[in-house]
Amino acid sequence: MNGLLQxxxxxxxxxxxxxxxxxxxxxxxxxxxxxxxEYIVEAEPVLGYIHRMHEKMGENRTWAKFxxxxxxxxxxxxxxxNHGYVAAIERAAGIEVPERAEYIRVITVELNRISSHLLxxxxxxxxxxxxxxxxxxxxxxxxxxxxxxxxxxSRLTYCYFRFGGxxxxxxxxxxTGTREFIKRLRERLPMYDAxxxxxxxxxxxxxxxxxxxxDMARRYGATGxxxxxxxxxxxxxxxxxxxxxxxxDFDIPVYEEGDSMARYMVRMKEMEQSMxxxxxxxxxxxxxxxxxxxAVKMVKPxxxxxxxxxxxxxxSFGVRLVSNGxxxxxxxxxxxPTYSNLSxxxxxxxxxxxxxxxALMGSLDLVIPEIDR
Amino acid sequence: xxxxxxxxxxxIFVMAFxxxxxxxxxxxxxxxxxxxxxxxxxxxxxxxxxLQPIADGIKLMxxxxxxxxxxxxxxxxxxxxxVMVPAIxxxxxxxxxxxxxxxxxxxxxxxxxxxxxxxxxxxxxGSWGSANKYAVIAGARCVSQNVAYEIPMLITTxxxxxxxxxxxxxEIVRLQDGWFWHWYVFRLDISLLMPVAFLIFxxxxxxxxxxxxxDMAEAESELIAGTYTEYPGMGFGVFFMGEYANIVIGCxxxxxxxxxxxxxxxxxxxxxxxxxxxGLFWFLLKLYALIFTVIWIRWTYPRTQFYExxxxxxxxxxxxSLFNLILTALQIKIFPWL
Numbered sequence: 001m002n003g004l005l006q007x008x009x010x011x012x013x014x015x016x017x018x019x020x021x022x023x024x025x026x027x028x029x030x031x032x033x034x035x036x037x038e039y040i041v042e043a044e045p046v047l048g049y050i051h052r053m054h055e056k057m058g059e060n061r062t063w064a065k066f067x068x069x070x071x072x073x074x075x076x077x078x079x080x081x082n083h084g085y086v087a088a089i090e091r092a093a094g095i096e097v098p099e100r101a102e103y104i105r106v107i108t109v110e111l112n113r114i115s116s117h118l119l120x121x122x123x124x125x126x127x128x129x130x131x132x133x134x135x136x137x138x139x140x141x142x143x144x145x146x147x148x149x150x151x152x153x154s155r156l157t158y159c160y161f162r163f164g165g166x167x168x169x170x171x172x173x174x175x176t177g178t179r180e181f182i183k184r185l186r187e188r189l190p191m192y193d194a195x196x197x198x199x200x201x202x203x204x205x206x207x208x209x210x211x212x213x214x215d216m217a218r219r220y221g222a223t224g225x226x227x228x229x230x231x232x233x234x235x236x237x238x239x240x241x242x243x244x245x246x247x248x249d250f251d252i253p254v255y256e257e258g259d260s261m262a263r264y265m266v267r268m269k270e271m272e273q274s275m276x277x278x279x280x281x282x283x284x285x286x287x288x289x290x291x292x293x294x295a296v297k298m299v300k301p302x303x304x305x306x307x308x309x310x311x312x313x314x315x316s317f318g319v320r321l322v323s324n325g326x327x328x329x330x331x332x333x334x335x336x337p338t339y340s341n342l343s344x345x346x347x348x349x350x351x352x353x354x355x356x357x358x359a360l361m362g363s364l365d366l367v368i369p370e371i372d373r
Numbered sequence: 374x375x376x377x378x379x380x381x382x383x384x385i386f387v388m389a390f391x392x393x394x395x396x397x398x399x400x401x402x403x404x405x406x407x408x409x410x411x412x413x414x415x416x417x418x419x420x421x422x423x424l425q426p427i428a429d430g431i432k433l434m435x436x437x438x439x440x441x442x443x444x445x446x447x448x449x450x451x452x453x454x455x456v457m458v459p460a461i462x463x464x465x466x467x468x469x470x471x472x473x474x475x476x477x478x479x480x481x482x483x484x485x486x487x488x489x490x491x492x493x494x495x496x497x498x499g500s501w502g503s504a505n506k507y508a509v510i511a512g513a514r515c516v517s518q519n520v521a522y523e524i525p526m527l528i529t530t531x532x533x534x535x536x537x538x539x540x541x542x543x544e545i546v547r548l549q550d551g552w553f554w555h556w557y558v559f560r561l562d563i564s565l566l567m568p569v570a571f572l573i574f575x576x577x578x579x580x581x582x583x584x585x586x587x588d589m590a591e592a593e594s595e596l597i598a599g600t601y602t603e604y605p606g607m608g609f610g611v612f613f614m615g616e617y618a619n620i621v622i623g624c625x626x627x628x629x630x631x632x633x634x635x636x637x638x639x640x641x642x643x644x645x646x647x648x649x650x651x652g653l654f655w656f657l658l659k660l661y662a663l664i665f666t667v668i669w670i671r672w673t674y675p676r677t678q679f680y681e682x683x684x685x686x687x688x689x690x691x692x693x694s695l696f697n698l699i700l701t702a703l704q705i706k707i708f709p710w711l
Contacts, residue, residue, distance in 0.1 A: 016506045024595060038510060038679070129585065129592065129676025135410040195673075201586055205678050354510070355595050355678055 013041050020049045024127055024358045027368030031345070031361075033354070040357055043349045045342055051372040058321075058332030063089055063299045064163065066332070071157035073336065074370035077116040079109045079148075080312035082161040087242055088308035088319035089163050092301035100288040101165035102244045107281045108148060108160065110274040111178065114185070115144040116313035117267045117274075120365045124264070125196055127362035128205055133196050140188055143181045150174055163299055165291035175282055182275045189271065197268065206261035210360030212348050213258055220344040223337050224315025225270065226364055229263035231256040236311040248280045260363040267365070300327055314338050314365050338364070339371045383475035387464035395617035396426035402668050409672045436606030444603065445502040452499030453608050456615030459488035459495075463622045468543045470635045470652030481542040482530065485626060489581065492619060493519040496583075496600050499612070503603035511599030514589040514679060518580060521683050522587075525690035526577035529570050532698045533630050535705065536563050546634030553638035558631040562708075564701040566693070571631045573694050575663070578623030580682070582616060585671035587682055624663035625656075632659045 019030035028049035034042040054073060058066045070085045071078035083105060090097060122137030145155045151170050152160035160167050196202055212222070217230040227234055235252045237245040253269035255262035301323040309318040315337025322331040341364050349357040400415065400422065407414025415422030440446055466481035468474040478484065493515060500512030536557065537545045549555050557563070558571040580587040591599040601609050628634055635652030643651050677685075 014506060022597060037513075125675060129588070130674060131406070132410050132672050135412065139411065199674065201675050201677050201681075204681055205675065353679070355592070355676075358595050 012036055024361065025368070026123060026366060029342075029366060029368050029371070035354070038354050040349050040352050040354060043346045043357065045345055047339075047342075047372055049372065050369050052369075054373040055332050055334055058329050058334075060328060062327045063301075063329065066329075067161075068157075068159040071154075071159050072369065073334070073373055074312060074314065074317075074338075074367045075156055076119055076367055077112050077313035078156065078158045079105075079112040079152075079160060080310055080317060082158060083109055083243070084308060084310040084312070084317045084319045086161045086163055087310060088306055088321055089299060089301065091308050092304070092306040092321060092323060093163070093299050095164045095296055095299075096292055097164055098289045098292065099244070099286050100169075101290045103281050103285050104151075104166050104170055104290060105161060106243055106245065106248075107170070107178070107278050107285075108151065108166075110278045110281075111144050111148060112158075113313045114271050114274050115141045115148075117271050118144075120267060120313075121192070121196075124362040124365075125202070127358055128202065130196070130202070133192065136188075136192070140185060143177075143184065147174060147177050147181060150177070162291060162296070164296045165289070169290050175285075178278060178282060182279060185271070185275065189268070192268070197264075203261070205356075205359055206259065206264055206363075208257075208259050208261075209356045210260045210348060210352065210363065211258045212344060216344055216347060217258075220347075221340040222315070222344060223340065224311070224313070225263050225266040226315065226341045226344075228252065228254050229266045229363075230258040234316075236309050236316050240309065242308070242310060244281075245277075247284070248277050250277050250280075260359050263363040263365075298327060300325060309335070312337060314367065314370070315341060334373055336370045336373060338366055342366060342371055380475060384465065387467075387475055388461055391461045391464050391618045391621070392614065394621055395614040396430060398617045398620070398664065399429065399613070400426045401664075402671075405665065405668045406672045409669070430610070433607050433610035438608065439605045441503065441505075441603050443504040445504070448498045448502030449603075450608070452495045452502060453604070453611035453615065455495030455498065456492050457611045457618065459491040460615050460618035460622055463488045464618070466542055467622070467625050468546060468629070468634060469656050470649050471543070473635075473649055473653060474543060477541065477543045480540045482534065482540040482545075482626075485622065486527065486530070489619070489622065490519075490523065492581075492615070495615070499604070500600040503600075505603050507596045507598075508600055508602045511589070511592065511596045511602075514592075515583065515600065518583070518587065518589055518679075518682060521686035522577045522580040522690075525573055525686060525694040526581065528691070528694040528698055529574045529577070530630070532564070532570060532694070532701045533557065535698075535701060536560075542629050542634075546629055546636060549633040549636050551636075551640050553633065556631065556633035556636070562704075564697060564704055566697040566700055567631075569693060570697050571627070573690050573697075574630065575627050576685075577690065578627060579667065579670070580686070582619040582623050584620065584667055586674040586677045588671075588676060589679055589682065592676060620664060620667060621660070624660050624667065627663055628656065628659045632663075634659075 013034050013036045016033050016035055017030060018033055019025040020028040025031070030046040030049065032044045032046055033040055054069050057069055067082070067085065070081040073081050118137045118141045122134035125133040148158065149155045151168050151174055152158045212226065212230045214231050217227045217232055223234065231254060233252060233254045236242070238252050250273045253266050253273065255265055303323060303325040305322050307318060307320045309316045317337055318335035320333040320335065321329050324330040345361060345364065349360060352360070404414040404422070415425040418424040418428045440449065463485045465475040466478060466484055468477070496515045497512045500508035534540060537548055539545060549557060553559065558568055560567050564570065583589065583591065591601065601612055604612060635656040637651065637655045642648060
């Protein structure tokens, strides 16, 4: 009798498949949801729908040939992934990078970070049902894409960095264009603030919704805005400075609340900080070469195990490479931030309402090809 | 003209109006959304994209009426009609102008509410019949939303009926004759809360017609397309037409109850044919101003959370409308000469 009752109770729940084709998942993520009415009993992200074996590909092509793959992982902040990989190789093979090249790297990566956050901003408000901010954000992002196109030659999946430098020097039109863009975005951000951030509906949907505690963020290895929204003050740019980040004065926005609003605010404030970094980098931009005097031809890192992390738009992106002294990797491990950030989704959404869970998912800023690699 | 011919003529007119209006409101909505979002909107089909709704209609009509596996065929097919037909029926009593009404009946207001409540049944049956979990969630949301918002709407309507002493829509408009301060929204002497009642009624009509920010039934980022998820071709098209017809009904009712219907803001009346056009002009102007507001709201605000929606109704709108009812009753009783 007891068993029967238990069974009846169990039938109260039902399973729905969120994705792999669902407007809220921004790609081919599938989430298996066990629901009790509109409440989520259990959420299980199912990955692998866009797995392309990037790590394996790294093992059977030369170091340089793997470079274009980096831009295909996180297509919204491709330059950070370029940066992570070339920095790891430079550390492994001991390649010196000219200072001008490092500055150009910082400028372009930060521009890319702003474009990524702008797109996230639009897509996130779209998740909440507001369609219009998306087009405004795309309007701004378009300026960045134009700027980056003029130096890198591509608009989305960049392959701009080289071992020891960058591929192309920046010119005056890029510099003035970037300054103009920063001026423009400084005027636009208060408008977004007034229209979106201070909107009562948005505040009610984000404030105290989807809390991720400090402890939970630590346990799942969350990084980037997700961790900083939970009060963990960690940013690779500040705490393990690489490139020339130690020369700039910028803040790391940290919010203690851990709710969706905190993650939202972290990203909005990060755009302002990125603009500060770009301005300082443009002011300090040294003259000189953009690639080493002696061209880097065949890279063969010493036998060993190397790791380098960079702060991508979504968190800390780490490249661990094991070299056996040849021109291909013995093992290439890519630590992508969104993978860790998503893994807390199941625990964080327990007992949550479906729309709130989707707001939480949006606030994690998922890029699916980067999860699956 | 003999009465039966007149009625038939008018019914043909209102059906054409409902159909065309639905089609061209989609155009207006897309154009309006385009301009709000700094883009052009439809422009390829015909001048200013004016033939776009017709192209859309042809596309929807030529699509195969496909029954997905596991649906309840009868409910699935009937549900769109249950949304569309009552909406068109309601048009029969809407006075577009003094004499421009298909049927002037004494219980016009009651009839509209009776038909409006069928709408939610259609949505529920459609979502249940399409055997889709997302649709069922949307259907359940739809019902609780409609129940929650029908109450403050009806309480406000009762207040208005107390004020006007009639349910005849033409009579209600006639009572608002004269300068624009005779419109009920400005009649603070009847009830101090009249503008609030107007707002409550408008918000409720937004929620009743499942428009943003209360579009829980569709909620495309959560429930794919909500109730309409499984509907192909014209099944979806009819739902859509019904939805737009309902918006028109809601806004028309707001215009009639609060904004003086066909009355011009200054007491300037013409007789004969010119009078009909004059009334029609003012009615449509007010109607489309309200409809534009509806579109404007949709493209500005994000969607509310579902429990916020119910909280708003049960904790804010219902108490306020009840208070308004009591206040109005007192004011009518204490100052009967006003």
